[in-house]
Amino acid sequence: MHNRIYAIIRRETRELLRDPVYLGLAFIVPLALMLLFGYGLTMDVKNIPVLFYDMDRSPLSREYMNSFTNSEYFRNVGLAKDYKEIDHVIRSGKVRVVVVIPSDFSRRLHEGRPAQVQFLVDGSFPMRAEVVKGYVAAINAQFNQGMVSQYLSLKGQTAAAVFPISVEGRAWYNPSLESKNFIIPGLLVITLMFYPALLAALVVVREKESGTIFNLYCSPVRPWEVVAGKAIPYIGVAFINYILIFLMSVILFKVRFTGSFILLSAGALLYIACTIGIGLFISVISRTQIAAMLITFLGTMIPAFLFSGFMAPITSQDITGQIVSRFIPATYFMGMVRGIYLKGLGFSYYAWDLLTLTIYAAVVYSVAILSFRKKVG
Amino acid sequence: MENIIQCSSVTRRFNAFVAVDNVSLSVEKGEVFGLLGPNGAGKTTLIKMMCGLLEPSEGNIKVAGFDVLTQRRHVWTHIGYMSQRFSLYRDLTVMENLKLYAGLYGVPYPSVSPLGKGGIRGGIEPLGLSGMEDRLARDLPLGMRQRLALACALLHEPPVLFLDEPTSGVDPVARRSFWDIIYTLSRESGVTIIVSTHYMVEAEYCDRLGLMHQGRLIAADIPLNLKSTSEKRSGSLISIRTSDFRRAFDLITGPFPQALLYGSHIHIRTFNPESDKEKALHFLRDAGITDAEISLQPLSMEETFIDYIRASDEIHA
Numbered sequence: 001m002h003n004r005i006y007a008i009i010r011r012e013t014r015e016l017l018r019d020p021v022y023l024g025l026a027f028i029v030p031l032a033l034m035l036l037f038g039y040g041l042t043m044d045v046k047n048i049p050v051l052f053y054d055m056d057r058s059p060l061s062r063e064y065m066n067s068f069t070n071s072e073y074f075r076n077v078g079l080a081k082d083y084k085e086i087d088h089v090i091r092s093g094k095v096r097v098v099v100v101i102p103s104d105f106s107r108r109l110h111e112g113r114p115a116q117v118q119f120l121v122d123g124s125f126p127m128r129a130e131v132v133k134g135y136v137a138a139i140n141a142q143f144n145q146g147m148v149s150q151y152l153s154l155k156g157q158t159a160a161a162v163f164p165i166s167v168e169g170r171a172w173y174n175p176s177l178e179s180k181n182f183i184i185p186g187l188l189v190i191t192l193m194f195y196p197a198l199l200a201a202l203v204v205v206r207e208k209e210s211g212t213i214f215n216l217y218c219s220p221v222r223p224w225e226v227v228a229g230k231a232i233p234y235i236g237v238a239f240i241n242y243i244l245i246f247l248m249s250v251i252l253f254k255v256r257f258t259g260s261f262i263l264l265s266a267g268a269l270l271y272i273a274c275t276i277g278i279g280l281f282i283s284v285i286s287r288t289q290i291a292a293m294l295i296t297f298l299g300t301m302i303p304a305f306l307f308s309g310f311m312a313p314i315t316s317q318d319i320t321g322q323i324v325s326r327f328i329p330a331t332y333f334m335g336m337v338r339g340i341y342l343k344g345l346g347f348s349y350y351a352w353d354l355l356t357l358t359i360y361a362a363v364v365y366s367v368a369i370l371s372f373r374k375k376v377g
Numbered sequence: 378m379e380n381i382i383q384c385s386s387v388t389r390r391f392n393a394f395v396a397v398d399n400v401s402l403s404v405e406k407g408e409v410f411g412l413l414g415p416n417g418a419g420k421t422t423l424i425k426m427m428c429g430l431l432e433p434s435e436g437n438i439k440v441a442g443f444d445v446l447t448q449r450r451h452v453w454t455h456i457g458y459m460s461q462r463f464s465l466y467r468d469l470t471v472m473e474n475l476k477l478y479a480g481l482y483g484v485p486y487p488s489v490s491p492l493g494k495g496g497i498r499g500g501i502e503p504l505g506l507s508g509m510e511d512r513l514a515r516d517l518p519l520g521m522r523q524r525l526a527l528a529c530a531l532l533h534e535p536p537v538l539f540l541d542e543p544t545s546g547v548d549p550v551a552r553r554s555f556w557d558i559i560y561t562l563s564r565e566s567g568v569t570i571i572v573s574t575h576y577m578v579e580a581e582y583c584d585r586l587g588l589m590h591q592g593r594l595i596a597a598d599i600p601l602n603l604k605s606t607s608e609k610r611s612g613s614l615i616s617i618r619t620s621d622f623r624r625a626f627d628l629i630t631g632p633f634p635q636a637l638l639y640g641s642h643i644h645i646r647t648f649n650p651e652s653d654k655e656k657a658l659h660f661l662r663d664a665g666i667t668d669a670e671i672s673l674q675p676l677s678m679e680e681t682f683i684d685y686i687r688a689s690d691e692i693h694a
Contacts (some may be wrong), residue, residue, distance in 0.1 A: 003480050003483055004480055004481055004483065006480060007476070007477050007479070007480020007481055008477075008480070008481075010476075010477070010480070011466065011469065011473070011477045014468075014469055014473055015466070015468050015469070018468050018469075019468065210464070210467075211460065211464040212464050212465065212466055213464075214430075214458065214460050214464045215464060215465070215466075215477075215478070215481070215529075216481070217430050218428055218430065218453060218456065218457075218458040219453055219478075219481040219482055220450050220453045220454045220481070220482065220483070221481050374429075374430070374449075375430055375431060375432070376425060376430050376431055
């Protein structure tokens, strides 16, 4: 028995090591994915190109404009000469936001009357437009507050009389609210869902295509021995992938890591076992490598992206989404990864997730083994 | 002699298509049993069922005393299987392939030395693989790969060996030496060998032949008996050779509608070879073909096989 598993493990390992291209891909692809997504998928809205149309041209209007460009959120690209120019720059995408200050801006303010400022935003990307709206409102409020306190101090009063409550926000675990602290650990989960499953999805079906599967069919080897023999080397490969991605996240992306590496690795090992198991199951039931790849892509990458809580919290999904999320191992590992990275939570918080992943793995391997029929036709 | 393989009324259907149709067959221990038939005759399906890879729709099969349906694992330890599609791992070396097989079949490690003496049955001298231990299977010439596949299939010393078109695509010299090995196995080690082929030459090497056609086993006997039965049924064979064989063939199908063209020879099956020889010669001479040579020929396996197919088609038509 041990002999048979060992024979299969050794064969899979040999095959992996023999082909340098394949071996290279096994390790480089997940790192490349991390690089591309890690740098590309940032949700921070910063350095938004803003154009001002200042019809007032007063010290006060200049001060108002400065309050925007002094923040890291906006980047001044210049002053508009007329409305036609505004239309053109928004259309071409050179500018996302335009602030129009009317000619009576400072006059009305000095007279103690309210002034109106127009704010135009490119709404073709609603999420960004929403964020920008928030920024503008906040900056405007701050400017108002500054003006009011200045006015009151001239009259010998303090601002507290007019603004009794102020909000002091502080974000725990991710003080600067950097999206990378959120995205990169999430990407680790997604990559380890998709890529190990993809590698494993090819190992059995490849043998069906080449005909070498008959070596296994005709021998006394048992289905569970085949599945175990093929899973173990790939779990090894995927675990190395995990280590590399982890190092990349803390060294290259400088993601805050406050928790226990041992606990994270234990979770990763179980999680990888699940995703390899999913891949093997797909491989066992598929007839061609192309089919296996497509099924894996649709069955792992996409659900992991949408339903694991990677982009949006699971609780904000509808009931279907919440049900789907329960069936993908990424959901359980996602919570662990974020908690361990940012909050440094310990084992007691994750005993349930670890148990769930263990049960998940047990089910996936049972199904894969039962589906492996030593039969043709 | 005991029957080491026993197929009783075995049928296999794939939806409406009947791949193997009510085949009953027994093979004795140590026999080289050939399955001869055109592509699609059901040879591979039958072999797969005997190996326990495919369930018969009806009937049952016993191999080495074990039922292939209920005792598959026992069957697998008693058989070696080598398929028409070269199915070793091309990315592994010769030695790695052998070691994998040793592992899969639980052959103790130190005795894995099929390239030298021992290990593989004593009767087999090295399969000519020595010196190639570290070469990748994909770099071997086809004939060598076939030998490696055979070495792997024999590693656990199975009493029954299934060879599914083992020599297709192999050159005649390599095929010849492959058959030498098969004979040694059968005669000196008592291995029972079931081999499927569509090479007539190979068919003649077998102790017994099963002729398959459209899923049916239309005959199973020693090659000599198959020929004599065919001779009793359809007569002897006379062969006509002439330079103008095309015109001669067109003409001769008048008086001899059973005539067939084999390359540049015309074959006629007849119960009256001597008189028909004269008749054909005169007929051709009258038609202006003067160089015709007519001779009585021993029945070839091919001719025999085609005669059997014809007879079978007549029955089932």
